[in-house]
Amino acid sequence: MLKFRSFVVSIAALFVISALCFPSACNASESPVRLFLQESLDSEGKQVALNPKLMEILTYFERQTGLKFEPIILPWKRAQSETLEGKGIIYGFSRSPERLKAYHFSLPVVTERVWGITYGRPKPNYRHVEDLRNKIVSTGRGFSHGMEFDQARDVIFKVQEDSASTVARFKKLMAKRSDLMVWPVRGYQHHAEVEEYINRIIVKESNDPELKGRYFDVTDQPLFYDSTHFASAKGKYAEVLKKIDQAIARGTKNGSLNKVLRGYH
Template sequence: MSNRALSSETISLFLGEVIDSKGQQMPVAADVEKIVRYVEAETGLKFQIRVLPWRRAQLLVKNGEGIIYGFSKSPERVEFYDFSLPVLVQKVWAIAADYGDGKIMTVNTLTGKTISIERGVSHGFEFEKARNLVFKVDEDTASVELRFKKLFAGRSDALFWQARQFKRAKELEDYLIHEVFINFVDRELAQKKITISPEPLYFDAVHFACAKGKYRKEIAKINTAITQGKINGKLTSIIEAK
């Protein structure tokens, strides 16, 4: 019960923005909202969700102005941020334009290629090892349509897409074609063909995080909520729901 003691302070909780095909900020994903509300209910913490460009959100958190969710560890970040236990693991797939060459994408086949990632995003330690050594990284806009437009124009060789719910590349392909591309303003772009790596290239653990030493008690409460939620199934059911 002590973990649920109500907090009198409202804490800013930063999330990264996603931009739709019309350039508008999309609503917070339902599963993310549920995870945040679960943590609130289990810890007694009160969050004010703030959706910002990812780099700006990280800077504000680094300056001690709140907690961030959806954060991956990297060698640079662990110097400046304290991380919660992992909440979930995202699969990171590579997506390329389909030119009928049947190439199978692995990390090794991306040697020397230019990879589009969202600006300010890291996909974990293994990704950081390969970044700018195996492949070059182009930090891109938060707009999904613009990222694919650059891909099909040949300005990037592949883009990385993270999603935890898909077990096979075909599931991700169907989702992109029937739920993402269908909403593109550029209808010609929506007809383009893609190829997806047969397996995820990286597995990226996602955390809550804060500036070093800033919210130690709060992160401890969040850790308890994460642990208990995976034991009793409350958090697991949110994460695994489709």
């Protein structure tokens, strides 16, 4: 009888230990959450490898939530439609009045300054949204750059949505087929830093002969501010978004989220 009682106690203890396991261990057997990410193409239309810093951020959220992500790279509009159909969640998504009707957004992960990039002399003096009246503004296809941007598009300025090829957008700017490109940047606060980054990293490392020796200007101040989020279709993945929100709130409070975001451009 004593042995039987000991056996029962041991089994009960195992259940208790299982119930108290760490989130990552508890969720190890759960299906991965499909996470849709924006594709980025080079000048030949080939997919550019994911930014290692982005992978570090996603690993941070896996560790903090106990979730396992299955990253899927898609054209941005398709990523949005797949999310809307409840096939997964999306990351790097901006809010807009229209999107708020259909998507459930996490807390902001990061706030971005949205700068304008121009080409040629004299350098235009774009400082406020009203300065963009009747201008052609180049964005990536399917992109929003925040609430103010969406309220002004096709009212104050005309939006030209381009492919995911950054090089193609620079060439359109050089050819005067657009007046400026909008470019979100997370890590830099001053336009001189952004300008150096654009010319020294983005343009130079494209290795495109048509961009060789070209220099692009950046507006003296951000034109818009935007926040990026995880998001799902309304009524879908509620528990996943709840865990992500908890991780964002906790990471913001203890500084760990800001630390992992440092250097993410």
